[in-house]
Amino acid sequence: MAETRTSGDEATAALRTQIISTTVDLLGVAPDDVVLAPPRTVPKTSSGKIRRAASRQIYQQGRIGARPRALWWELARLRLRGAVPSLRRALHVVAAVGFAAYAWVLWVLLAVPLIVLLALLPRVRWRRQMACGAVRFLARLTGTAVTVHGLDRLPDGPSIVVANHPSWLDAIVLATVLPTSFRFVAGEVLQRQGLTGFVLKRLGTEFVERYERQHSVADTDRIVALARGGQSLVIFPEGHLDRAPGLRPFHMGAFVAAAQAAVPAVPIAIRGTRAMLRPEHRFPRRGAVDIAIGQPVWPTGPDWAAAVELQRAARDTVLRLSGEPDVE
Numbered sequence: 001m002a003e004t005r006t007s008g009d010e011a012t013a014a015l016r017t018q019i020i021s022t023t024v025d026l027l028g029v030a031p032d033d034v035v036l037a038p039p040r041t042v043p044k045t046s047s048g049k050i051r052r053a054a055s056r057q058i059y060q061q062g063r064i065g066a067r068p069r070a071l072w073w074e075l076a077r078l079r080l081r082g083a084v085p086s087l088r089r090a091l092h093v094v095a096a097v098g099f100a101a102y103a104w105v106l107w108v109l110l111a112v113p114l115i116v117l118l119a120l121l122p123r124v125r126w127r128r129q130m131a132c133g134a135v136r137f138l139a140r141l142t143g144t145a146v147t148v149h150g151l152d153r154l155p156d157g158p159s160i161v162v163a164n165h166p167s168w169l170d171a172i173v174l175a176t177v178l179p180t181s182f183r184f185v186a187g188e189v190l191q192r193q194g195l196t197g198f199v200l201k202r203l204g205t206e207f208v209e210r211y212e213r214q215h216s217v218a219d220t221d222r223i224v225a226l227a228r229g230g231q232s233l234v235i236f237p238e239g240h241l242d243r244a245p246g247l248r249p250f251h252m253g254a255f256v257a258a259a260q261a262a263v264p265a266v267p268i269a270i271r272g273t274r275a276m277l278r279p280e281h282r283f284p285r286r287g288a289v290d291i292a293i294g295q296p297v298w299p300t301g302p303d304w305a306a307a308v309e310l311q312r313a314a315r316d317t318v319l320r321l322s323g324e325p326d327v328e
Contacts, residue, residue, distance in 0.1 A: 002019060002035070003036075004038075016036065102142070103284045114130065114131060118202040124202075125180055127202055144276070148177045154179070154266060155264055158229075158232050161174075161178070161266045162236075162254050162255075162314050162318070163270055164268075165236040165238045165239075165240075166274035166279075166324070167278065167279060169273040173291065174268070179232075181231075182232045183204050184204075185234065187207070206233070224257045224260045239251050241279035242279060247315070248327060248328070252307060252308070252311060255299075255311040256307045259303070265313075265314045267314040269321030271291075271292075271323060272288050297317070
């Protein structure tokens with residue numbers, strides 16, 4: 001395919017003959033076809049190189065010599081082509097905002113009667129069952145799938161569950177899959193947070209001090225006494241939330257209590273909650289939650305060395321099951 005301004009049968013025939021002769025001289029074979037096209041038919045790059053694939057496409061589609069499109073039309077096509085991704089992003093944002101608003105409306109509609117029932121119901125077990133049922137109903141209405149692996153690994157007797165803590169949703173999700181006999185342990189700062197503290201206290205949450213050593217030792221003794229008395233507990237040994245992904249160092253309190261009470265630590269990995277509700281954010285997103293329960297780890301003794309060994313074994317299991325990077 002060659003561009004030319006030559007017109008007339010004799011002139012174009014002579015040009016074709018010359019092209020065929022030159023091709024035979026250079027390649028040793030004659031071309032199957034010689035196409036003489038008007039100027040600006042052969043597409044080129046910005047540096048002037050011939051775009052051979054685009055030229056072949058023009059030839060195969062029979063568009064040689066077709067009238068070029070108007071400049072305004074080409075500009076309109078480019079704008080429309082760029083508008084499609086922008087529209088797609090805008091629709092995605094609208095859908096995300098709509099889901100967040102929908103989830104918050106559902107949460108408020110369920111929370112108001114739930115708080116009233118938590119205040120009225122006399123038994124902790126009834127309150128927990130009511131709260132877990134409300135959370136399961138919320139998950140169903142929002143299309144949030146919660147998958148659990150290894151429920152059969154939970155010991156028959158008392159144990160201390162230790163789990164990673166990527167989101168505020170972790171305790172809510174765990175409460176829906178663990179037996180209602182498990183009692184959660186939270187930082188004492190949450191006890192003083194008005195409505196949150198009221199709900200946690202009515203659900204039987206145990207509060208511990210994390211900063212003052214004297215109170216912390218007394219709280220550990222209380223946790224040990226509960227475990228020895230047959231109470232199963234849930235503790236988040238990372239202690240706080242962080243926006244960045246990764247498994248933080250585990251505090252020793254849960255493992256000291258497990259070693260002194262001679263009960264196993266059950267490592268649990270939670271995945272998906274950080275993507276649904278990031279720490280320091282109040283914008284829930286659609287997602288799914290996966291919970292993996294590891295094999296119980298029994299302490300080898302009641303001393304500090306046994307607690308350290310227990311902490312390392314449990315954290316290694318949570319790290320492997322969670323897929324989080326290690327930031328210890």
